[in-house]
Amino acid sequence: DLEQARVCHEEALLIHREVGNRRCEGVAMTNLALINTELGEITIATELYEEAIVLLRETAHRRLEGCALGNLGDLYLNQDKLREAREYLETAVEISHEVGYKVPEGAFLGSLSELSLREGNLTEARTHINQAEQLMREANDAIELAKVVCRKGWLNLAENDLDATHVALSECKKLIKHLGVADENSLAVSIRELDEKANAKRK
Numbered sequence: 001d002l003e004q005a006r007v008c009h010e011e012a013l014l015i016h017r018e019v020g021n022r023r024c025e026g027v028a029m030t031n032l033a034l035i036n037t038e039l040g041e042i043t044i045a046t047e048l049y050e051e052a053i054v055l056l057r058e059t060a061h062r063r064l065e066g067c068a069l070g071n072l073g074d075l076y077l078n079q080d081k082l083r084e085a086r087e088y089l090e091t092a093v094e095i096s097h098e099v100g101y102k103v104p105e106g107a108f109l110g111s112l113s114e115l116s117l118r119e120g121n122l123t124e125a126r127t128h129i130n131q132a133e134q135l136m137r138e139a140n141d142a143i144e145l146a147k148v149v150c151r152k153g154w155l156n157l158a159e160n161d162l163d164a165t166h167v168a169l170s171e172c173k174k175l176i177k178h179l180g181v182a183d184e185n186s187l188a189v190s191i192r193e194l195d196e197k198a199n200a201k202r203k
Contacts, residue, residue, distance in 0.1 A: 006035045026055030030068050037075065046075055066095035070108040077111055085115055103144055106135030110148045117155055125155050146175035147187055153194050157201070165198045 013028040029052035036045040049072040056065040070092030076085035089108050096105035113128035129152045136145040153168030172191045181188050 002035055002039055006032065006039070009035060022055055023059040023061055026052045026059060026061060027064060029055065030064060030071075033068070033071065037071070042075060042079070046072065049075070062095055062099050063101050066092045066099065066101060067104050069095065070104055070111070073108065074111055077115055080118070082115055082119060086112070089115065102135045102139040103141050106132040106139065106141075106148060107144050109135070110151050113155065114151055117158055122155070122159060125158075129155055142175050142179055143181075143187075146172050146179070146181075149175070150187060150190055150194065153198075154190075157194065157198055160201075162198060162202055165194070169195055169198065 009028055009032045013025060013032060016022075016025040016028055029048050033045045033048035033052060036042075036048060049068050052068050053065060053072070056062075056068060069088045073085045073088030073092060076082075076088065089112050092108045093105055093112065096102075096108065109128045109132035113125045113132060116122075116125035116128060129148065132148045133145070133152060136148050149168050150172050153165050153172065156162075156164040156168055169191065172194075176185075176188055176191065
């Protein structure tokens with residue numbers, strides 16, 4: 001129930017402000033930004049991330065600062081604002097690497113790979129996706145690994161390597177089946193679209 005979750009986090013944000021807990025205020029803002037993203041309130045989410053980043057820097061919450069920067073970068077990537085996306089994603093990767101936070105580092109490297117693919121720079125996209133995949137396998141995070149492997153599949157397809165594309169697809173399908181990912185989930189949708197395009201190319 002995302003609407004109820006939003007109400008709870010909004011109440012928490014007000015309390016943290018009232019008592020002057022700046023660190024937790026930044027955390028609450030980040031949580032609210034995540035919820036608003038899920039609800040499709042992109043403008044609100046963007047504003048919340050921007051405010052949260054200021055607070056997280058002020059309170060030296062580096063791990064969460066990196067995540068907030070990367071999530072904001074993903075919002076810009078989804079809007080095809082590639083210059084802004086690159087700036088935030090690269091900083092997020094640097095911070096996540098600095099604090100040893102492998103999962104977000106790998107996730108945002110995956111986003112950078114997609115960004116490079118959109119720009120037509122397949123060499124840079126390959127470098128990023130290989131680094132992302134290695135980190136996710138080390139972290140043993142199945143859902144984030146599935147996202148990275150799906151992005152690798154799209155890159156394989158752009159490189160016209162259909163065999164590698166189908167290997168990536170096979171792993172993605174196994175991972176999301178094991179995790180019970182819903183059919184309407186954006187990852188599941190992307191995997192189906194990749195499957196359709198790969199099969200169309202093979203015919």
